Amino acid sequence: xxxxxxxxxxxxxxxxxxxxxxxxxxxxxxxxxxxxxxxxxxxxxxxxxxxxxxxxxxxxxxxxxxxxxxxxxxxxxxxxxxxxxxxxxxxxxxxxxxxxxxxxxxxxxxxxxxxxxxxxxxxxxxxxxxxxxxxxxxxxxxxxxxxxxxxxxxxxxxxxxxxxxxxxxxxxxxxxxxxxxxxxxxxxxxxxxxxxxxxxxxxxxxxxxxxxxxxxxxxxxxxxxxxxxxxxxxxxxxxxxxxxxxxxxxxxxxxxxxxxxxxx
Amino acid sequence: xxxxxxxxxxxxxxxxxxxxxxxxxxxxxxxxxxxxxxxxxxxxxxxxxxxxxxxxxxxxxxxxxxxxxxxxxxxxxxxxxxxxxxxxxxxxxxxxxxxxxxxxxxxxxxxxxxxxxxxxxxxxxxxxxxxxxxxxxxxxxxxxxxxxxxxxxxxxxxxxxxxxxxxxxxxxxxxxxxxxxxxxxxxxxxxxxxxxxxxxxxxxxxxxxxxxxxxxxxxxxxxxxxxxxxxxxxxxxxxxxxxxxxxxxxxxxxxxxxxxxxxxxxxxxxxxxxxxxxxxxxxxxxxxxxxxxxxxxxxxxxxxx
Numbered sequence: 001x002x003x004x005x006x007x008x009x010x011x012x013x014x015x016x017x018x019x020x021x022x023x024x025x026x027x028x029x030x031x032x033x034x035x036x037x038x039x040x041x042x043x044x045x046x047x048x049x050x051x052x053x054x055x056x057x058x059x060x061x062x063x064x065x066x067x068x069x070x071x072x073x074x075x076x077x078x079x080x081x082x083x084x085x086x087x088x089x090x091x092x093x094x095x096x097x098x099x100x101x102x103x104x105x106x107x108x109x110x111x112x113x114x115x116x117x118x119x120x121x122x123x124x125x126x127x128x129x130x131x132x133x134x135x136x137x138x139x140x141x142x143x144x145x146x147x148x149x150x151x152x153x154x155x156x157x158x159x160x161x162x163x164x165x166x167x168x169x170x171x172x173x174x175x176x177x178x179x180x181x182x183x184x185x186x187x188x189x190x191x192x193x194x195x196x197x198x199x200x201x202x203x204x205x206x207x208x209x210x211x212x213x214x215x216x217x218x219x220x221x222x223x224x225x226x227x228x229x230x231x232x233x234x235x236x237x238x239x240x241x242x243x244x245x246x247x248x249x250x251x252x253x254x255x256x257x258x259x260x261x262x263x264x
Numbered sequence: 265x266x267x268x269x270x271x272x273x274x275x276x277x278x279x280x281x282x283x284x285x286x287x288x289x290x291x292x293x294x295x296x297x298x299x300x301x302x303x304x305x306x307x308x309x310x311x312x313x314x315x316x317x318x319x320x321x322x323x324x325x326x327x328x329x330x331x332x333x334x335x336x337x338x339x340x341x342x343x344x345x346x347x348x349x350x351x352x353x354x355x356x357x358x359x360x361x362x363x364x365x366x367x368x369x370x371x372x373x374x375x376x377x378x379x380x381x382x383x384x385x386x387x388x389x390x391x392x393x394x395x396x397x398x399x400x401x402x403x404x405x406x407x408x409x410x411x412x413x414x415x416x417x418x419x420x421x422x423x424x425x426x427x428x429x430x431x432x433x434x435x436x437x438x439x440x441x442x443x444x445x446x447x448x449x450x451x452x453x454x455x456x457x458x459x460x461x462x463x464x465x466x467x468x469x470x471x472x473x474x475x476x477x478x479x480x481x482x483x484x485x486x487x488x489x490x491x492x493x494x495x496x497x498x499x500x501x502x503x504x505x506x507x508x509x510x511x512x513x514x515x516x517x518x519x520x521x522x523x524x525x526x527x528x529x530x531x532x533x534x535x536x537x538x539x540x541x542x543x544x545x546x547x548x549x550x551x552x553x554x555x556x557x558x559x560x561x562x563x564x565x566x567x568x569x
Contacts, residue, residue: 053427074431075426075427076426076429076430076431076432077429077431079426079427079428079429080429082427084427086423090421091421091423091424092424092427093421093424094416094417094420094421094424094425095420095421096416096420097413097416097417097420101413101416104410104413105413105414105417105425105428106428108410108414108428108429109428109429110429111410113409113410113411113413113414113430114409114410114411115406115409115410115411116409116410117405117408117409117410118408118409118410118412118413119408161428162427
């Protein structure tokens with residue numbers, strides 16, 4: 001479903017701040033794969049996400065989504081295949097617009113936007129049904145402005161908006177990191193449920209090692225722009241946080257350093 | 265006084281179209297667009313030249329609308345494709361339009377006396393309200409279409425709307441074009457109403473538009489799009505009444521620009537000052553509440569000792 005070959009990316013080339021963000025990344029996701037990504041500070045996790053979604057272009061290498069090469073396709077056109085949830089709960093929704101208007105925007109992900117009404121009675125019923133899957137009662141507040149929702153509710157809505165049109169790939173960029181533990185649990189649970197129900201091919205960056213081990217069928221660990229560890233489903237079941245940290249030390253010869261990491 | 269009020273009502277109805285245009289850029293797109301000062305004159309210029317050369321007033325007004333849209337499209341292109349800051353893009357276009365408008369008009373002033381215009385045979389106070397309401401409803405409808413939703417989201421959260429497949433460059437260009445089309449339409453009607461077009465007729469128009477939007481929102485609210493567009497129209501009319509009142513109490517017509525600027529300054533800074541004061545009050549209240557609680561806890565603790 002997703003195929004990345006020899007992806008490299010240099011930040012600030014030729015300046016004193018030059019930094020290798022990605023160095024020859026090879027990554028292949030099968031349809032229905034749910035891959036969690038962990039890594040130390042500056043490992044290149046976010047850059048990886050940005051290159052898949054088209055926010056950044058790689059210096060070299062190729063990206064294929066569902067068989068088609070996408071390096072030259074701009075972000076807004078690539079989004080027909082990609083659903084994204086950001087870390088910031090404010091980032092995935094339009095605050096001055098109502099819940100149903102936000103849903104209507106998401107509904108048109110891969111359609112032409114013309115002069116037909118965004119919210120019709122028929123679409124409203126469909127949006128309500130989708131919203132009820134969240135179990136937050138948002139389907140009863142469809143005329144409320146999204147800016148009035150709590151951070152957790154907004155993130156749940158972002159997740160639904162990114163997924164209900166069944167994208168080929170779902171990118172989750174630390175989407176629970178800015179929430180308090182109870183809300184983070186809620187969003188994690190919803191993520192698991194939605195990904196399972198829709199069999200979405202998913203790439204999820206997280207700082208929570210326990211979460212990275214518990215969710216998904218494959219785990220990759222990044223460091224200094226490389227994938228240093230790729231744990232397949234069979235080995236992932238027996239994995240623990242301690243073993244993961246030991247593994248990192250064995251490969252890198254240094255301790256895992258991340259000021260935000262949650263060991264779980 | 266009665267005549268003055270009726271006069272300001274009429275003017276307010278014409279300027280309301282301009283204010284609706286400013287509302288699109290300023291509020292919906294969050295794009296402070298100064299093209300308005302130029303495109304308002306462009307509208308007046310195109311209408312005046314065409315009508316004085318014998319074109320049908322309706323065609324002339326339509327061409328004015330299109331001319332304004334083209335001017336807006338240029339500003340949009342400068343901002344999105346040449347990556348020029350939105351304020352600067354508007355200023356550049358405004359300056360460029362000054363020369364273009366003079367080219368269109370051929371001289372600084374075109375009188376429209378003795379020719380038939382759209383306004384000649386109608387009673388403004390009877391017809392214009394319907395025209396404005398029709399325009400308002402069309403705009404409300406547009407802002408609820410799929411394209412309109414994308415436009416609103418562009419001003420609200422660019423990153424989000426891009427992740428749902430919208431090219432924000434396009435929505436910005438569409439929005440700024442539409443806005444300046446309406447501004448030019450307003451200019452064309454004002455030229456016909458006052459029976460002349462002149463090169464300076466658009467000076468300060470952006471501030472008048474902002475004043476109308478802000479006054480309207482402050483008095484009549486802006487909770488929904490339907491409400492907000494209504495507020496902008498009423499704001500444009502209230503602004504004209506305020507001007508009439510200011511003239512009556514002895515201010516000169518030349519003082520109006522200063523007064524308008526002051527209205528906008530006060531209206532823009534007042535909400536910020538108000539929130540800050542409110543926040544301070546809440547903090548003071550909560551701190552004293554917490555202190556009281558702590559005080560109670562301490563006395564309790566002391567009793568136990």
